[in-house]
Amino acid sequence: MNGSEPDNSGHRARLRQRLADGGGDALLDHELIEYLLALAIPRRDTKPLAKRLLDEFGGIAGLLTADTGELKRVEGLGETSIAALKIAQGAAIRLVQSPVKTRPILSNWQALLDYLRADMAHHPIERIRVLHLNTKNMLIRDELVAEGSIDAAPLYVREVVKRALELSSAALILVHNHPSGDPSPSKADIDLTRNVAEAGKWLGVAVHDHIIMGTSGHVSLRAKGLI
Known part of the structure; x- marks a missing residue:
């Protein structure tokens, strides 16, 4: 040798x-x-x-x-x-993000979930992101808007809606992770989603969903009828 x-x-x-x-x-x-x-x-x-x-x-x-x-x-x-x-x-x-960027989000939902799972499900700190979509439901911006402690991250409804207007967003998808691994929504999660949806409605900005990621899976508030 x-x-x-x-x-x-x-x-x-x-x-x-x-x-x-x-x-x-x-x-x-x-x-x-x-x-x-x-x-x-x-x-x-x-x-x-x-x-x-x-x-x-x-x-x-x-x-x-x-x-x-x-x-x-x-x-x-x-x-x-x-x-x-x-x-x-x-x-x-980057591999799982590519189809999310190049195809309409709502017709490519599994690709979105794969991307969010890879990027957020195992993160040890709670993070909140807002996906901004245009009128064709194409992703125009994916922004990390808040990062919190092990179990909380602040998100302000006014700032979310203001940013949507700046970007001329037609719709939003809220996303955050639960470091505990359990994606079950809390009352605060549900209230926040409804507040953003209500504020957006008056300004022509829809909230398509709020997705919570955890190591044990994910929860769609839309699928659960909570929006």
């Missing part, structure tokens, strides 16, 4: 070949993360670290959506390896 090669180069070569032959499905979750980290830390056996990360963050989704600050607290992860994980997350989100 050449002294410059890592001791586990043969193992990595086998992973690389399986990946080339069968794509991502050919590797187990820990093998995907192991190989990703190996690109950032080429002189180290990354299998133990990959397994520990998946265990600590509850799987690939939790790991890739973990906050950079959380990742920095993990022994063995440096700036380069954290950057590799964030690049993987960014690429995955």
